[in-house]
Amino acid sequence: MTMTWTLHPDRALPADPTTRPIAREIYQAVAGLPVVSMHGHVPVEWFAQDTAFSDPADLLVVPDHYLIRMLVSQGATLPELGIPALDGSAPAETDPRQIWRRFCAGWRHFRGTPTRFWIETELVEIFGVTERPGPDTADAIYDRIAAVMAEESFRPRALLDRFRIETIATTDPAWATLDDHATLREQGWGDRIRPTWRPDPVLAVDSPTFAADVQRLGQAAGIDPTSYAAYLDALRAQRERFKRAGALATDHGPFLADTTPMDAADAAALWDRAMRGASVSTAERDAFTAHMLFQLATMAADDHLVMQLHPGVCRGHASAQTARFGADRGYDIPVAVEFTEALRPVLDAFGHHPGFRMIAFTIDEDTFSRELAPLAGAYPSLRVGAPWWFLDAPDAMRRFREAVTETAGFANVSGFVDDTRAFCSIPARHDLARRVDAGYLARLVAEHRLDLDEAIDTATDLAYRLPVQAYAAQ
Template structure:
């Protein structure tokens, strides 16, 4: 039986033999470095409680919108991709294996194939095995005592793993992990206030009421709202957080006077806010979040440009994060300017800008990061965290901003078992890009060896203050 192509040592490296040899040497410098994951969506409780992973479909198919969206596009109804029991899960897995040829050439296919080879040890490509054979082989792996989250955290060589957390989360799992002498890694919370800032969020009003009641220290109204956010940010800092993450619709920022912002706030609480009011308030709160980051030291990351829940019927039936969030074009240069006027040169302020619109890589983001001390380039993510897109990013930004203005790789994943595959792919892409510069005599090989270590390990530590 042929082995998987995911076992090939030169995967993702340049085709040209001479350049490939340089890339191999560069990769060897970083291949065994620890994983630094400063932004992701793994639940801290899974690691704290060392919860066994569920069946193969519930682990690898149903929760992965990268996977379900492509199978759905091929005509499979979404309800046939939702695992809710052992029998249902096997049927979902059969659907997935039938659809496996669809994933050739995709980032998802690469990550999954690497997991099947490196993590689950299938020993052959999924397409060479029957659905039941692969399901049973992975199921057997999942019940092994050594295949629990804490052991995998160690086996995956993860040093730092950041989660994404609600501002009112008590962070009990993070605290327990910090105090557990048997756990040597770092699992850091991340302050994610979207549902408390975006007026259009269906729970915004009730979230704000709970926030003020819980954390405003007796304050009320807009002033109490700001005080409560500041207090919860400090709570996160006290529990190890290094960043605040913002999944906003656009990167717009706006500085309003307190009275005007307070009037918008009360208008929204009364249910009378317009779409324009929503956009203005969210933009103003991005300015306020930057102000707070300057004061409390949390790194500010911005992830704009997604039309959430594009297909209404799917959202109504299956909820959010089910594969129909679609990117749209964004404008960073004008949108972020109000924030940067006041905070772009603020001491120790770190602002990491991400995009789903790769046309802004060289036109806007690289020039911004090439001037403002606070601005760093967020790694390609969500649709762009794919080999060719990562190469396009590196090529587009490096000539303007160099290597030092990058954040390091961001895996942005809920799929714990995919973390090593994603970071390995990024390291191979960085090696490939640098190898080309060496082969073209644009960077010396000695300097390339220094650069790749800094890009993989130094940048995330520096940018996220680790």
Template sequence: MTESPQWTIDPDRALPAESGTRGVAREIYAAVEALPIVSMHGHVEAQVFVDNEFFGNPTELLITPDHYLVRMLVSQGFSPGELGVASRHDPALTEQDPRLIWRRFCENWKLFRGTPTRYWLEHELAVVFGAEMQPSAASADALYDSIAAALQTEAFRPRAILDRFNVEILATTDSALSDLSAHDKLGDLLGPGRIVPTFRPDSLLHVDHDRWTDEVRMLSDVSGVEVANYESFLSALRQRRGAFIAAGARATDHGHLLADTTPLPASEARRIFAAALRGEVTAEEAQAFSANMLYEMARMSVEDGLVMQFHPGVLRNHSHGVYGSYGPDKGFDIPVRVEFTRSLRPLLDSFGMNKDFRFIAFTTDETVYSRELAPLAGCYPAMKLGAPWWFLDSPEQMRRFRESAVETAGFYNTSGFVDDTRALASIPARHDLSRRIDAGFLARLVAEGRLGLAEAVETAVDLTYNLPLQSYAARN
């Protein structure tokens, strides 16, 4: 039997099922529902807000750029090209009809049952776009037309979306090689501090990837520092960090496979860097150098005040075939187990007690919350525990995060929520889910007599708004 396409999303979605606790959660959620969004870790391109153009169609906005959605459909037999992902080699492999791609998504709506993607999409469709029908084969064309019409109104230009959903500050993630020209323009358009860059130097810190020597030459060009050796490499990175700070940056962002932060003797770092310039570096040397550079990035954060964000433990581009055909960030980045306690010891031993250092650690391995990360954040003043991120950005794992981490680290050694999204329209959806899950967790503490209601409301406000602002505050 075909399910009716008419639907209204539950106003109590993601709140506790037990009626008494749910009532308390409603009160807590009501206190934070309309608070401004502080989005300090994301991947929407700054140029999108400079151009401020209408989005072309629903597929371009909601499907093709969303690797969560794409990977689910790929897991059921679609190729990325059939979902509009551009082929690197053969344009004929990429579906050009956005309506056909949309129909494929709607016909497979049931695949997203029980996933956070379902929650985000429901929120986007019903709340952001005011749709009155859920995706299905029967509703696909009408839903497409409704959203397409909305996208051609002023309310759905990118900068209008920021205002409509009360996004107070949004951080992009930018290559260390970026000239930051888009951010310069946004400072003039929106005022300083509304959209800020984040310094992401990963491609320069992994010396064994194919384009590393080319990127070193680009670093020389953009920094004005001729990079000829290890010392000038560090100088060029310092110059870029300074340029990012001048453009409003609050943080750096580091995505490594391992959490190792062991520094090298300067002579060994010089040797490996020189070998990398000659194209003679080994995998073991490259890993040792990347660990050393994390340590150096921490040292630089002490110097310049940028918050150091660290999220190891993802094996990128697991499918060589998908990477070769479609490039990176197409849903084939897979978590691996990570050890933090010993790996972070060199960094924290040197800088963890320093009042000028701020370090936020994220993970995709939830088994380490109670055993490693919460105890570390619970004692080192420089460290905060980042919110559940990427594969853990879901209702059940958010709840488990609070259950695993709060008893050891408390609420106030955590960073507040980050959405980590490339999909602009999903930002309000993701923040709403986080607010609901925290309201439910706090309501349980109230119901168990472990917190008063006023304390719970204050904590919810702090988790939603104050903690992210404090965690990513610019150094005065």
């Protein structure tokens, strides 16, 4: 007889019998709090158009690079998972049911990963699936999900209520027209669905598309970037457009965390060379990026948009695969990163500025206790971002709490911030973070380092109040 697939109510809570009941009480106090999703990658078009999703594979498999990379590591190809080659040399699988079958056949590979937690939570709690994924159950699960997706209540905007998402931020390119966000604001959704400005391509002077990207920025801003000074004006103007459209933050993913400014004349000369298509070295690229991060911090101190910084990723590590299939295919790999000296220029200038806020994220967890927690524990303008990407797993999140709390406390962190294109995983990701935090706080209660009411209050901070405060306009 086949057993009905259910999820244990205490999953991811401590196994220790002393702390588990305490953790359960803390978790139950925060489980139903609203979700604040301030670093999302869900396309704004989904909300503006509010149309039905196409199929289970396109919703749950194709956009999830966590899922894709694991299946590829076990022999699947990107085209088999619905991702075509950019040059047309390898067409993508067009049958979503086949993509879904490949995912279900690889379900066993997700054991022990956070992806397993997120997806099983989605399948059971959102779609009502009662059978564990596998080759024999793939079609039945596909049909169940497709039936739920066909319901009017499964449109993107309706899911915001179902997922208890109070605020969600999209990530938008530097040259975004923001037309979809304007539509949403006109329809009363502007305070709930907000843009975030991502200018990385228009800082990358070594990119072959740099000049074209800067021209797109200028066109969106209404300023012809004929000079370095005009380029800075276009950046300011576009930031202001984003702010008027409801943006609360900007998003920056440089390779290094360096924020050292260049001599202005040298920066202008390098910009001119890059705009003419001249060769730019890696060292010059890094120096210009550091310079521009300082310039953008200066702008942030003026316009109060929160500056999210997440360096330390080698993007597109598989060069041939990235060239063939594009970015964000699971080949972004962490590297070691230094923050103490790198952030000194910005923190010297703006670390105590009342209008400046930086949230620094990392996937180099060695830096949490050694650098980021001590920095955030001293500078009022800096917060330590939540563990994410390769660190939003139960054990890594526990390590984060242990590494950061003793130096920075709880108030100097961002609270939980998810980072995903997989829309349906957002409530599951927040639920896992709340469970892990409940377990950590339960240990403090069991060790008589916190009272229970303090632990519940802190759990509420981490799940809800701190994200609201971290991204609030100052």
